[in-house]
Amino acid sequence: xxxxxxxxxKMDCPSEEQMIRxxxxxxxxxxxxxFDIPNRLLTVLHTDDHKQIFQRLDDLxxxxxxxxxxxxxxxxxxxxxxxxxxxxxxxxxxNFFFFALEITTGFISNSMGLxxxxxxxxxxxxxxxxxxxxxxxTAIRKKNIAKSAGYFQLLLALFGFVEVIRRFIGLEELPTxxxxxxxxxxxxxxxxxxxxxxxxxxxxxxHMQASMIFTSNDVIVNLGVIVAGGLVYLTNSKYxxxxxxxxxxxxVGQGAYRILKLSK
Numbered sequence: 159x160x161x162x163x164x165x166x167x168k169m170d171c172p173s174e175e176q177m178i179r180x181x182x183x184x185x186x187x188x189x190x191x192x193f194d195i196p197n198r199l200l201t202v203l204h205t206d207d208h209k210q211i212f213q214r215l216d217d218l219x220x221x222x223x224x225x226x227x228x229x230x231x232x233x234x235x236x237x238x239x240x241x242x243x244x245x246x247x248x249x250x251x252x253n254f255f256f257f258a259l260e261i262t263t264g265f266i267s268n269s270m271g272l273x274x275x276x277x278x279x280x281x282x283x284x285x286x287x288x289x290x291x292x293x294x295x296t297a298i299r300k301k302n303i304a305k306s307a308g309y310f311q312l313l314l315a316l317f318g319f320v321e322v323i324r325r326f327i328g329l330e331e332l333p334t335x336x337x338x339x340x341x342x343x344x345x346x347x348x349x350x351x352x353x354x355x356x357x358x359x360x361x362x363x364x365h366m367q368a369s370m371i372f373t374s375n376d377v378i379v380n381l382g383v384i385v386a387g388g389l390v391y392l393t394n395s396k397y398x399x400x401x402x403x404x405x406x407x408x409x410v411g412q413g414a415y416r417i418l419k420l421s422k
Contacts, residue, residue: 159189161230162208164200167221169193181214203230249352254283256345263341267334270325270403271383272341274318278379278410279345281311308418311410318407325400333399338387346380353377379406 169178178200182188185204188211192201202211208227215222257279264272382402389398 159230160204160206160208160227162202162204162211162227163225164202164212164215165223165225166198166200166215167223169195169198169200169220177218178215178220181218182211185210185214199225245355249355250283250287252348252352253279256348257283260341260345263337267337268331269333269338269383269387269399270322271333271386271399271406272338273321274403274406274410275342275345275376275379275383277314277318278376278406281307281314281410282376305418308414312414312418315407315411315414318403318410322400322403322407325396325403332394332396333387333390335387335390338390338399339384342380342383342387346377346384349376349380378409382406 166178178193179191182191182202187205188202189205190203192203194200200215202208204211208224212222212224257276260272260276260279264270264276382405386398386402390396
């Protein structure tokens with residue numbers, strides 16, 4: 159076992175870190191990666207020599223140089239699969255509960271914002287379920303899971319735009335703003351908890367990153383529906399709800415693009 163440290167001058171944010179992880183992900187001789195972004199350092203625990211690792215890093219044009227490489231036979235490799243699996247079950251349960259709650263109250267209150275948010279929650283639930291199959295899997299499998307999640311979210315965004323257009327054209331009853339606000343506040347608390355749990359894990363795996371992107375979008379969506387509920391009350395109009403619904407599905411589409419980009 160070898161422990162090799164590289165200086166990567168242009169590694170100054172998590173996006174460069176993610177690119178490096180993807181670049182090295184299929185090298186079977188790598189056992190662990192330890193990133194120190196403030197000091198621009200990457201420490202790799204691996205077998206064999208470090209030449210192939212250095213070549214991959216150099217291909218990224220991040221100004222990489224070798225600091226040192228020493229024997230590391232006594233290093234311990236930690237497997238986080240069980241922790242990730244437990245975390246994903248937790249956020250899956252939270253999201254599916256709020257999907258059921260929001261889609262029921264969304265149709266009852268005639269709120270497109272709540273219906274849109276519930277479908278986003280459903281997407282998250284499916285993604286977390288798919289991610290459970292990716293924990294401990296190969297790099298290709300993890301990227302394919304993230305890709306599937308991105309395409310699914312893109313389909314939901316397209317469905318949402320069609321539904322919003324239909325409601326703009328048709329005659330719809332005024333949404334019940336009280337239900338919109340109360341349910342969205344509850345969903346915001348649930349998504350805030352999910353985001354806290356995911357960020358606390360500090361996982362950089364592609365499927366876990368996809369999960370964090372989804373949940374970050376959900377927090378924004380919840381705030382938007384709360385604002386829409388207030389505007390429905392102030393204007394006595396269905397349009398704030400529909401406008402927020404449009405914005406929600408634009409956010410969903412943007413999240414899908416980011417996830418598909420991450421899975422390349």
